[in-house]
Amino acid sequence: MLDADLTDADRALRDRVRAFGQNTIEPIINDYWERAEFPHEVIPGLRDLGIIGTFIKGYDCPGFSRQAAGIVAREMGRIDGSVNTFLGVHSNLCMGSIYMLGNEEQRQRWLPPMARLEKTGAFALTEPTHGSDSVSLETSARLEGDTWVLNGHKRWIGNGHEADVIVLYARDEADGQVKAFIVERQASGEYPAGYRPEPIVGKIGKRAILQADIVIEDLRIPTENRLENCESFAGVNRVLQATRGGASWEAVGHGMAAFEMAAKYALQREQFGAPIASYQLVQEKLATMLSDLTSMQLMCTRMAELQERDELTAPMASLIKMTTSRKALAMCREARDMMAGNGLLLENHVSRHLTDMEVVSTYEGTDSMQALIVGRDITGISAFTRKQSAR
Missing domain, CATH: 1.20.140.10 (Butyryl-CoA Dehydrogenase, subunit A, domain 3)
Structure with a gap:
């Protein structure tokens, strides 16, 4: 009877997400899962649910309580893990990084279109040789004038091959501290030179959400795309703690x-x-x-x-x-x-x-x-x- 203690708003949220999962996702998900493709057709419905951004307050996000945000993950997991992973990466890890580590201009710039799913997000932390010990990440960042130059390798990055906004963590060569950068997909649909993602194939689970292996070679990021409030790995921990x-x-x-x-x-x-x-x-x-x-x-x-x-x-x-x-x-x-x-x-x-x-x-x-x-x-x-x- 735990759900009996939910507020009316949380019960309505539960029912809304559950109905969308049962009526829209479940009938189609096996076909996408078997083909290892993401069901892009569910994006408009996800937008209309009013759940994008979960715990973020303002910026067209719902500002959910932790209980309400948990209900969203529970009900999505009850239907399909791939769609839930897409939401977790986009709403919590990527948008959460911008919300907690960006300045006000950066929040205003990226969060509202992401809340409307006009742009999708990814979170690039894990590397081929640094998973559990992500604190030891080796992707490097070097400031040259008004541009950061990044080099390294990321792996298992959900949506990292087609997201519009990727939060990418790298270690500053000058002080050895981890900083956060935004990689933006260009209007042409291409990524900037030096960002080379390839979807990982052959997975046995969560096949309807793709993860990318990303080679980063002399990727140039403007200084305004560095999230201002991330000065060390403590910033990463803030995001992980919140999510x-x-x-x-x-x-x-x-x-x-x-x-x-x-x-x-x-x-x-x-x-x-x-x-x-x-x-x-x-x-x-x-x-x-x-x-x-x-x-x-x-x-x-x-x-x-x-x-x-x-x-x-x-x-x-x-x-x-x-x-x-x-x-x-x-x-x-x-x-x-x-x-x-x-x-x-x-x-x-x-x-x-x-x-x-x-x-x-x-x-x-x-x-x-x-x-x-x-x-x-x-x-x-x-x-x-x-x-x-x-x-």
Whole structure:
């Protein structure tokens, strides 16, 4: 009964996003997923939902509470992880970077058209050799007159091959600190010379949102495109702290979908002359799934409360992400197993949720990394790096 405590506005938001997902996204998403293409036809509907920019206040954004922003991620995850990733990258990471790290002119310049989805965004932090240790990023930036010259390599950048506005993080050669830059797609549709993105192919999950491998070679960025309030990696952490939790809410959505599909299938599928829902083994599985789902919902609701009070810590967020990812992935696997061979068919959706949860368990910090953050908080000992043996 957690949703019974929602405000009328939040319930209306939930119902609006859920209906759009069920009526517009779900009927088409399997075809796009199988072809590994993004469903651009849903963009106008996403714009009209009034959800773009989530927690950002002003600039044509809705200024949602943390609970409302979580509901958006939950309901989108309940339908499809690829569209939810598009929204998370565009609304939270890219727009959030501009909102928190840009000056007022930069916010006015980029945020309103992005809120109207006239321009789409990307967030370029991860590199081929720096994922969990993104603080060690190697992409460089050098100031030459009134232009920054960037060189490096980014990978796994959602929408990085076709976004209009890309927030790209690089290390200033002068002071060794991380700075944030805006790469803009030109009116011709081309990117500036030196920005060479290629979509990564062959993924098994979140196939309807493409990630890019980006080679950056002597990319020239005007000084007005450096986000003024990012002077070190602390700026990146500000954005990640503000957007932390989205993956956990999405995991709840995938878990909800898995439980609902499994329960419905168990009542419809007959074996040995009776619905499989009548067997003790199946009922025990469903009871365990519901227990796990409820605990995930409780954790995310509490997370939103703490975020509103600015009391959520990194270890708390890691504990929630680790728990929700593990439980939702287990639920998707259980639902797929319960549906046996039918669970392998895209038309039954659960296999898409299963492979999407493999992705959720990886991005925004793998389960292993989250466990190490929690472990450090418990013991006071950092186990992030292997200790060198004494000679």
